Amino acid sequence: MKAIGIHRHGDASQLVPLELPDPAPGPHQVRVRVIASSINPADVRARSPSPGPRRIERQLPLVLGYDVSGVVDAVGPGVEGFAVGDEVFGSPSLFGQGANAELAVVDSRTIARKPPALSHEEAACLSLAGVTAWECLARAQPAAGATALITAGAGGVGHLMLQLARHLGLRAVATASRPASTALCRELGAAVVLDHATQDVGQASAGRASRRRSTTPAAARWIRRSTRWPRWAPW
Numbered sequence: 001m002k003a004i005g006i007h008r009h010g011d012a013s014q015l016v017p018l019e020l021p022d023p024a025p026g027p028h029q030v031r032v033r034v035i036a037s038s039i040n041p042a043d044v045r046a047r048s049p050s051p052g053p054r055r056i057e058r059q060l061p062l063v064l065g066y067d068v069s070g071v072v073d074a075v076g077p078g079v080e081g082f083a084v085g086d087e088v089f090g091s092p093s094l095f096g097q098g099a100n101a102e103l104a105v106v107d108s109r110t111i112a113r114k115p116p117a118l119s120h121e122e123a124a125c126l127s128l129a130g131v132t133a134w135e136c137l138a139r140a141q142p143a144a145g146a147t148a149l150i151t152a153g154a155g156g157v158g159h160l161m162l163q164l165a166r167h168l169g170l171r172a173v174a175t176a177s178r179p180a181s182t183a184l185c186r187e188l189g190a191a192v193v194l195d196h197a198t199q200d201v202g203q204a205s206a207g208r209a210s211r212r213r214s215t216t217p218a219a220a221r222w223i224r225r226s227t228r229w230p231r232w233a234p235w
């Protein structure tokens with residue numbers, strides 16, 4: 001298969017066309033014929049030459065791309081609920097090969113059927129940032145009416161968290177600096193937008209945001225109660 005990836009860590013000039021063997025799906029995995037993938041900060045970190053304390057060592061050549069949307073092309077043993085031809089979206093493992101390729105292997109427990117109303121391009125922007133946004137809110141377990149401080153409200157994660165906050169009945173305080181990102185935060189329901197470039201966000205938001213913590217199992221129960229996307233919560 002054709003892919004884009006790296007033979008060595010470095011800047012974006014290290015991204016090169018690759019010709020790799022077609023991957024085979026293992027237990028619980030499906031192989032997806034990729035229609036769209038995306039770029040997240042995780043791609044930049046995986047490509048980065050700096051070791052860093054949280055660097056995940058990956059095999060080279062490495063294919064980046066930690067979101068995928070496409071059509072199931074083959075299923076591995078133990079896969080339930082998906083068949084060849086299904087339109088799906090989800091996230092390839094951060095520990096394996098990504099989806100900037102013609103084919104990507106993904107754990108079937110971390111994918112969902114693509115809603116017909118979403119294009120593949122839209123779906124491929126949703127899963128990694130969306131699960132991050134969802135998990136942040138799930139861990140905090142905010143009660144309806146609570147106030148949530150959402151930093152970088154117009155960012156990949158933040159703009160999804162603002163929409164989830166509205167869905168959950170939260171009052172959102174967002175941060176943004178540019179006029180366009182401030183306007184997007186307001187459009188997505190932020191009650192207050194703080195400028196992180198000119199304001200001390202910590203001081204400005206002190207006392208405005210509710211802080212709650214929960215254990216992961218409790219967060220998982222909360223996700224199951226609250227979500228209509230149970231496949232996004234593979235616990």
Ligand SMILES: NC(=O)c1ccc[n+]([C@@H]2O[C@H](COP(=O)([O-])OP(=O)(O)OC[C@H]3O[C@@H](n4cnc5c(N)ncnc54)[C@H](OP(=O)(O)O)[C@@H]3O)[C@@H](O)[C@H]2O)c1
Pocket residue numbers: 040041042128129130132151152153154155156157158175176177178181182196
């Ligand atoms: N994307 C993912 O799937 C994902 C998953 C896990 C973790 N994360 C982490 O979540 C964080 C956000 O990721 P992202 O994908 O949402 O990034 P992003 O889309 O690149 O976020 C860009 C936003 O960050 C804002 N920003 C820039 N400097 C800021 C500052 N000093 N304080 C507050 N906001 C600032 C910008 O707002 P203005 O333009 O208005 O200044 C811009 O809207 C990163 O640390 C990332 O590593 C992301």
